Amino acid sequence: MLPKVKICGVTQAEVIKHLDNLGVSYAGLWHGIPEGKYNLSLAELTALTSIPVQNVSFTMVTLNSELDFLSQAIELAHINAIQFHGFTLPSVIEKIKHQYGHSIEILKVIHIKDNQCLEGGFIQRYIDAGCDALILDSYQDNTRIGSTGIRLEQHVITDFVSTWGNQISIMIAGGLSENTIPELITSTMPFGIDIDSAARHNGIINRERVTAIMTSVASASMPRLETTTVI
Numbered sequence: 682m683l684p685k686v687k688i689c690g691v692t693q694a695e696v697i698k699h700l701d702n703l704g705v706s707y708a709g710l711w712h713g714i715p716e717g718k719y720n721l722s723l724a725e726l727t728a729l730t731s732i733p734v735q736n737v738s739f740t741m742v743t744l745n746s747e748l749d750f751l752s753q754a755i756e757l758a759h760i761n762a763i764q765f766h767g768f769t770l771p772s773v774i775e776k777i778k779h780q781y782g783h784s785i786e787i788l789k790v791i792h793i794k795d796n797q798c799l800e801g802g803f804i805q806r807y808i809d810a811g812c813d814a815l816i817l818d819s820y821q822d823n824t825r826i827g828s829t830g831i832r833l834e835q836h837v838i839t840d841f842v843s844t845w846g847n848q849i850s851i852m853i854a855g856g857l858s859e860n861t862i863p864e865l866i867t868s869t870m871p872f873g874i875d876i877d878s879a880a881r882h883n884g885i886i887n888r889e890r891v892t893a894i895m896t897s898v899a900s901a902s903m904p905r906l907e908t909t910t911v912i
């Protein structure tokens with residue numbers, strides 16, 4: 682199975698249609714990211730998630746852990762998944778899962794700084810709370826919580842996947858592009874990849890950029906043919 686692709690920070694209806702046609706699995710829509718450059722109001726989130734799609738899961742990306750805020754978005758917009766960025770408590774995830782069950786997929790970002798996992802002691806609790814997948818991403822500080830441009834070192838990814846990959850699906854984020862995807866897929870074959878910056882041209886998500894990413898994922902995932910030398 683091909684790794685799933687999430688493209689993050691969508692703000693336009695036309696982009697949703699492109700992502701859906703290109704076979705992208707998750708469209709990340711920012712809501713509850715104060716002053717975030719792609720942040721959407723509830724009305725904008727509701728409008729974008731009303732577009733009919735075949736493939737894409739509408740994924741609300743948020744730093745907000747307040748239950749009233751989350752419930753309002755779930756009940757008014759047509760979201761399929763929530764990506765909790767930042768330091769959400771496992772109890773919040775447990776409550777959302779308890780209330781909405783399988784209708785909302787939960788992706789929890791696990792932040793890596795200087796090769797250390799900042800939520801190291803919480804991973805089992807996130808899994809037990811009902812998270813569907815974890816996203817490993819690089820973290821700099823409170824002002825650069827995502828899109829840091831810092832790629833995770835391969836040994837950090839390998840260690841994490843070998844420790845937790847038998848319990849939960851793992852996605853990888855952090856400065857990925859069509860140039861770095863092949864190495865990641867060959868060495869790790871993650872459940873999914875999460876991309877923001879590399880999907881853009883002049884700051885706008887671009888069909889050609891996403892096509893390059895999808896092509897890279899598909900070709901890197903093809904089984905290699907063994908060559909036999911006949912003497």
Ligand SMILES: O=C(O)c1ccccc1N[C@@H]1O[C@H](COP(=O)(O)O)[C@@H](O)[C@H]1O
Pocket residue numbers: 689690709714717742744766818825826827828829830854855856857875876877878879
């Ligand atoms: O980009 C940000 O500043 C940001 C802020 C709050 C939540 C998420 C944010 N970015 C997310 O980081 C990953 C990886 O992006 P990239 O490919 O490294 O540019 C993605 O989910 C972004 O939306």
